Amino acid sequence: MEVKIETATTKLLDTLYKIEMQCFDEEAFSKRQIAYLLTDYNTIALAAKANTEVAGFIIAQIESGETEYGHIITLNVAPSYRHKGIAIKMLQELEGSFKQRGISECRLEVREDNHAAIKLYHKLGYQTMLKLERYYGKKHGLYLKKTL
Template sequence: MPLQLTIRRAQPADIPQIAAIERVAFTDPWDEKTLRESLAFYPESFFVAKDNGSIAGFVAGGVEDTGEEVYGHIMNLAVAPDYRRRGVGQQLIRRLEQEYAILGASGVQLEVRIGNAGAQEFYRRLGYREVFQIASYYANDEDALVMMKWFRF
């Protein structure tokens, strides 16, 4: 059955469904409090993909201003198991990138586990490139690979 996706900004009422997806997707998931704080801090860059009333996935990001550059930061992306490999993650990333461009960002940064080859390939297909590694970034001491995509206007 084809998806009837709608992408919109997340709302506080979405957090329980988002948290359920988060728990299935990650070994060290964000809790509801962290998800609520992220939504409160960055409401303009926290999106959900809905399919017939169910949340299929979400992306949470923020905007960082270094004083010289403004860039987007993808902090969290997860798709419910039944919706994986169906373009949901790509649509969420594209919507977030669009928001970052509107907000004046020159690019987007993210961190991904060094052992998560599938996620790294997903981001490469969307134009992200490896920049550097951060040692022991995750709770289990796994290194992170920092990836970036620069906008060209």
């Protein structure tokens, strides 16, 4: 299976929203939110295409703190394409884009019980910085960070 990572645009909105709904329940972004994110000037959005089908996508933003940092907003791989290294591929491509822009840190929030995602991020060198109490309604979150 050939997997290509390319920029995601609003042309893919319906497909991305469908995948978002397959990946998240109440935490899923609405179609409107995804459309907004895809068009925001601070956004980097990538889609993974397996042969010609969209298998997953990642959306991140460049945030300004004391220094600029990358912030992963959502990461999704459609259920039928999981365990094939697609999330790793998208994350590596995203990190490369950040580095090209001179950004040396990437941060994200993840639900504390999302063991698959936490394992994935730890594997790529993200470190858990702190617990976010009730960040997802009643559920706690974790704040992770990686120096690129």
